[in-house]
Amino acid sequence: MTTGTSSYSLLKRLTLAFSTVAILVFALTGAFLYHALSTELQRRDDIEISGKLSQFLQLARDARSAQAVRNNPSVFHEVLLSHPGVYLAIFDRQGAVLLQHSDRSSVDLTATPVAHRPNAPYACEPPGIGPSRCVFADETLPSGDSVRVLLVRTAADRQSLLEGYRIDIWLAVAVGAALVGALGYAVARRGFSPVRSIGRQTSRIEAHNLSERLDIEGGPIELQDIAFSVNRMLDRLERAFVRLSQFSSDLAHDMRTPLANVISSSQVTLSRTRTTDEYEALIDSNIEECERLQRMIESMLFLARTDSAQQLVKFAEFDAQSELRRLASYFQGLAEEAGVQIAVEGNARISADGTLFRRAVSNLISNALDHAFAGSSVELSSFDSPEYAVVEVTNQGHAIAPEHVDRIFERFYRVDASRHGSARNAGLGLAIVKSIMELHRGKVDVASYGERTTFTLYFPRSVPV
Ligand SMILES: Nc1ncnc2c1ncn2[C@@H]1O[C@H](COP(=O)(O)OP(=O)(O)O)[C@@H](O)[C@H]1O
Ligand SMILES: [Mg+2]
Missing domain, CATH: 3.30.565.10 (Histidine kinase-like ATPase, C-terminal domain)
Known part of the structure; x- marks a missing residue:
């Protein structure tokens, strides 16, 4: 229906706009949820290692001396059996390892960087483990030995969970945008149906059915306003048209009478030989009729001119x-x-x-x-x-x-x-x-x-x- 390079479909535009807005909104929501989840997971890891840290500090105190810790590591190992991904190392005052718990031999916690503040979990990346959360605390045992307990929790499981979540979010954004686009298209199409209906109705109106009016009962107010204006225009056109038709039929009728007079009186006169007086009388009456016609035409022209306001x-x-x-x-x-x-x-x-x-x-x-x-x-x-x-x-x-x-x-x-x-x-x-x-x-x-x-x-x- 639309033509020309500058024309566009409002429907297509709206659909595109719906989809764009949907992508934006879903992506923002997804990013927010992703961030919230990621923070929450990290918080839980931190709670887990902080809890474990105080438990190990207690175990170390219970062991009383550094020597005892080194000799009896199984109490520490046992605690960690049910916590895969959590690594423990206990160092003495000189930094030598008293105990190290790990499920992998490649893991060495001695090189783990230590933050300034004890008891506060921080991000770290020990060799062999990768991105993790770490926490440490220093403790003086009853024997007077100083030990440092370091706990590491790998972020691998958290990261793989988040990665899956990221994929889900992208999927949701894509599917959501497509859905909103499709639904938006359907809704807009429905919304535009009165516009199409106006188009159909106006294209049906011609000179012979000028009395038809646009009807969009129940359509949106904006379109009803348009339909109302168009209907009023049709009222005016119809009135003008009726006047014009009436005018031309009246005109034809009124011009017929003098012409018929001229023709019939001429025919009657010519039906047999007449005297000069009779011919003169005919010509006189014909001139009178012609003058009447002339006046009528002149009046009509005058009215036509004033109608189009050309008359200054x-x-x-x-x-x-x-x-x-x-x-x-x-x-x-x-x-x-x-x-x-x-x-x-x-x-x-x-x-x-x-x-x-x-x-x-x-x-x-x-x-x-x-x-x-x-x-x-x-x-x-x-x-x-x-x-x-x-x-x-x-x-x-x-x-x-x-x-x-x-x-x-x-x-x-x-x-x-x-x-x-x-x-x-x-x-x-x-x-x-x-x-x-x-x-x-x-x-x-x-x-x-x-x-x-x-x-x-x-x-x-x-x-x-
Ligand atoms: N002064 C008047 N007294 C009575 N009727 C009149 C008078 N003026 C006009 N009319 C009526 O109005 C009609 C229309 O007048 P008009 O437009 O001048 O047409 P016309 O004079 O050609 O008949 C006339 O046919 C006549 O019946
Ligand atoms: Mg008159």
Whole structure:
């Protein structure tokens, strides 16, 4: 699954780390135990020879004189029969050997180095015995003779025991590290199974099943956080995707109608010979339909641009009143046609992009004129509030039903499509108003009660640059 030279397997790394740590810990523990055992064994040897030393001193005292010791060595030998590896030598004042006990003829204790302190065991290496523990003591016998008793205990058995123990420790370290590595691998693999599961689940998600969500119920918190974020991302993608699909199907649908009108009226007209007037009427109506298509495409392009925020907003400060007056006179012709008055009042200072401002308000005025009762008046007003510069477009007409209010800002949404069936509107006007307000970081609101409908534009006072 992994590729590239710089990639690595976390699983392998963890296994390696487990094993390394295990080797370290086991080796340290082994070294400690080895040292403890070795010290303990040596201590026991020391206790053994120290005990024997006092026993031999007593035997020497019992013998009373050096001569007696030399003549009667068997009492000393007997004691040592049950202690293989322990050697004894008794010297007189001049250092001549009175007695020597050894199981080997090669052993000669006369050359054994003697430590400074009597009665304290020390490490020594007498010829023929090798590494050992030694202890000695000087004693004056009842006869007045001075003797020195030297005891030696070979370390050979202790060393061979320790050697076996060392091998065991290395074995334990090796087997332990291998075991920890294997167990660690198994545990880590199990721990990583939610990660693999996330991988599998994400690779299954495509455009047609965007509604699927990652599920790692019972997985570790960290992964649940990731899954949660991914799921939220999927929510957003899904919403955007649904909007886009809806948008394109609406678009296709809305472009079909004018095209069908053009085609069918052209076909009907061409079915027999017509007068010039009739041809003119056809061309006129075709141009109207084409203009409708053109406007729709232009609106779509506008929305697409604002969607990707490529539309740059050029903020400028201006008086709302003069702009609204200019727009009112621009719509004068349409208003007269509808038998409606346009009134302008209030004077706010607005910071906005002039072109976008005119476009937003125009869309509102055009809607207001569409829905105003004949003989009523459309009011354009503006005022300042602490946070916003506010522009309102109010008309008297049938109110928008509450169930539609939330949706009229959606693209292609029209409350009564049939009413404007052949008209210039595609249901994009308010969507554009909303986009424009978002570009200004402002907002648009609507209140529609009784026979009054008011659309309100809020332009923030302090505009982020
Ligand atoms: N002033 C208004 N009074 C009543 N209904 C309105 C008013 N303005 C907008 N609407 C409703 O909102 C819908 C969406 O408006 P809009 O986006 O401008 O689309 P269009 O004008 O193309 O129908 C309209 O179809 C209309 O039903
Ligand atoms: Mg409109």
